[in-house]
Amino acid sequence: MKHILKLIILGISLIVLNSCYYRPFITYTLNKRDFKHFSKREKIAGNNANPQRDYHINKYDWNVKVFPEKRKISGKMIIYFTPNSEQNTFLFDLQNKMKINSFTCSVKNLKIKRNRDLMYLVFENNVPKNTRISLVINYEGKPANVFGQGPIIWKFDKHKRPWISTSTEGIGPQFIMPCNALLNAEADSCNINITIPKDLIAVANGKLKKVINNNNSTKTYNYSITNPINIYNISFNIGHFKKIIKPYKDINGVEREIECQVLDYNYDIANKFYDQVPIIMHEFEKMFGEFPWWNDGCKFIESNFTAMEHQSGIAMGNDYATYGDAYNITLVHELAHEWWGNNITGKDYCDIWIHEGFATYAEALFSEKLSGKKLYEKHIAHDIKSIKNTIPLYKKCDVLYNSWTNSADQDIYKKGSLLVHSLRMVVNNDSLFFNSLHTIQKDFKQQNVSTKEIINKFNKLLENDYSELFDWYLNRTEPPILQVVIDKEKGELHYKWKEEILFFKHGKITLQNHENLITLMPTLNYQTYRVKDVQINNFLIEKSIYYKVKVLKRKTI
Numbered sequence: 254m255k256h257i258l259k260l261i262i263l264g265i266s267l268i269v270l271n272s273c274y275y276r277p278f279i280t281y282t283l284n285k286r287d288f289k290h291f292s293k294r295e296k297i298a299g300n301n302a303n304p305q306r307d308y309h310i311n312k313y314d315w316n317v318k319v320f321p322e323k324r325k326i327s328g329k330m331i332i333y334f335t336p337n338s339e340q341n342t343f344l345f346d347l348q349n350k351m352k353i354n355s356f357t358c359s360v361k362n363l364k365i366k367r368n369r370d371l372m373y374l375v376f377e378n379n380v381p382k383n384t385r386i387s388l389v390i391n392y393e394g395k396p397a398n399v400f401g402q403g404p405i406i407w408k409f410d411k412h413k414r415p416w417i418s419t420s421t422e423g424i425g426p427q428f429i430m431p432c433n434a435l436l437n438a439e440a441d442s443c444n445i446n447i448t449i450p451k452d453l454i455a456v457a458n459g460k461l462k463k464v465i466n467n468n469n470s471t472k473t474y475n476y477s478i479t480n481p482i483n484i485y486n487i488s489f490n491i492g493h494f495k496k497i498i499k500p501y502k503d504i505n506g507v508e509r510e511i512e513c514q515v516l517d518y519n520y521d522i523a524n525k526f527y528d529q530v531p532i533i534m535h536e537f538e539k540m541f542g543e544f545p546w547w548n549d550g551c552k553f554i555e556s557n558f559t560a561m562e563h564q565s566g567i568a569m570g571n572d573y574a575t576y577g578d579a580y581n582i583t584l585v586h587e588l589a590h591e592w593w594g595n596n597i598t599g600k601d602y603c604d605i606w607i608h609e610g611f612a613t614y615a616e617a618l619f620s621e622k623l624s625g626k627k628l629y630e631k632h633i634a635h636d637i638k639s640i641k642n643t644i645p646l647y648k649k650c651d652v653l654y655n656s657w658t659n660s661a662d663q664d665i666y667k668k669g670s671l672l673v674h675s676l677r678m679v680v681n682n683d684s685l686f687f688n689s690l691h692t693i694q695k696d697f698k699q700q701n702v703s704t705k706e707i708i709n710k711f712n713k714l715l716e717n718d719y720s721e722l723f724d725w726y727l728n729r730t731e732p733p734i735l736q737v738v739i740d741k742e743k744g745e746l747h748y749k750w751k752e753e754i755l756f757f758k759h760g761k762i763t764l765q766n767h768e769n770l771i772t773l774m775p776t777l778n779y780q781t782y783r784v785k786d787v788q789i790n791n792f793l794i795e796k797s798i799y800y801k802v803k804v805l806k807r808k809t810i
């Protein structure tokens with residue numbers, strides 16, 4: 254008994270001692286499901302208008318040494334940045350567990366002050382605007398890891414060799430490197446140099462420039478990304494990889510190569526699996542325009558977690574499953590992010606529904622292009638089932654928070670997709686709708702756009718004001734509600750909209766009555782339709798805007 258007590262006390266002490274370490278995870282699991290309350294630090298860090306963030310990142314030169322056995326990294330980050338206004342303090346991000354060993358800066362008399370995950374560069378004198386500053390930070394640490402998960406995922410392949418992946422979306426890139434973690438602060442370009450034990454291979458975004466054999470037992474892999482890149486897309490992968498090349502003729506007729514880096518023992522299965530990529534790529538180039546990163550290449554890298562849209566170096570899990578239609582829908586989704594999320598990026602994390610909503614909708618579009626409207630509708634019907642409608646898609650802007658453990662926010666995927674589907678249904682003009690997707694990709698190329706900007710752009714391109722539609726799906730918790738009363742005795746269905754839907758005023762919905770499809774036009778007043786055994790799934794929501802059916806016991810006003 255005494256031993257058990259001791260163990261409990263020891264356990265509690267360890268948790269308390271490590272509370273800094275676990276705090277982000279515990280807080281966000283327990284308290285932050287409403288996305289309404291944020292700490293002072295989160296507001297400071299996330300404030301896009303914070304004058305201390307008023308600078309432009311020209312380049313990240315990230316040199317990271319990885320120690321698989323110690324699950325540790327040491328790094329030298331060179332940040333090239335330019336102030337947009339004259340000032341002496343600049344705010345960056347670095348998680349407090351990462352220790353700064355030394356730093357140098359091209360502008361003299363710099364102090365680095367840290368407040369938890371906030372990293373302030375404080376110069377003795379004001380730095381004039383447009384001064385090109387280079388800052389070198391040498392740092393090291395053990396990135397946070399909770400139950401095997403974290404920004405760096407340390408695993409072993411099936412031959413018990415190290416297999417390491419990174420994924421910082423949600424948890425934050427500052428957990429592994431000094432940076433500006435805001436979505437709006439994309440660097441113009443980036444180098445990723447990874448030093449690892451000699452027997453391993455490192456793969457990152459962009460193009461491999463060289464591999465250096467160091468004097469000790471390590472190698473350094475140098476990758477270069479020449480395009481602007483989202484901060485959470487900067488990544489590396491380490492393992493025993495083997496390269497597969499899939500030739501592809503792009504939409505302009507240029508011969509390209511799609512590179513796949515897979516674990517050596519998965520070469521054959523992966524080689525077959527990745528035959529689908531040129532087909533998906535071709536459809537997306539037709540729908541959204543030229544692949545945005547040919548100059549940095551297109552690469553898929555086998556990762557030890559499901560998948561992640563790392564720009565020009567997409568992380569793909571290793572299940573190599575294709576389903577009924579022989580396409581892997583996760584792969585379709587991740588590739589779609591190269592346009593929706595990477596080419597067009599939200600201005601703030603509150604705009605991230607743009608990334609997930611359009612990438613998820615692209616899955617349905619790809620199904621439709623390949624197999625027709627039936628598969629599209631099946632896809633949409635499937636999406637509808639998993640929507641939670643517990644918090645709005647559009648959340649508080651200007652806060653930087655760790656949403657890593659938060660599952661309440663998953664509607665940005667499927668409901669985001671249903672928003673785009675609803676827009677298409679209301680527009681009811683496919684050539685106009687698809688042209689707008691194409692034009693948005695061109696006009697907002699490599700830009701950060703806000704939700705407001707994307708709505709205004711759609712309104713212009715679609716030649717009508719759809720703000721109310723966006724507002725309903727983005728800012729309300731519930732979609733439009735169809736109230737129905739089923740009178741089994743009389744064999745009658747009574748139906749009406751709960752509230753007026755201006756963007757769908759004369760819109761029609763479809764009811765499946767045995768073999769027949771019935772078109773109904775609900776209004777704000779009850780209408781009656783004679784039908785037997787009607788159930789919720791008789792309403793084919795996939796054929797209209799996204800709405801919810803609520804069955805009432807009796808008619809209400």
Ligand SMILES: [Zn+2]
Pocket residue numbers: 562586590608609612
């Ligand atoms: Zn996604």
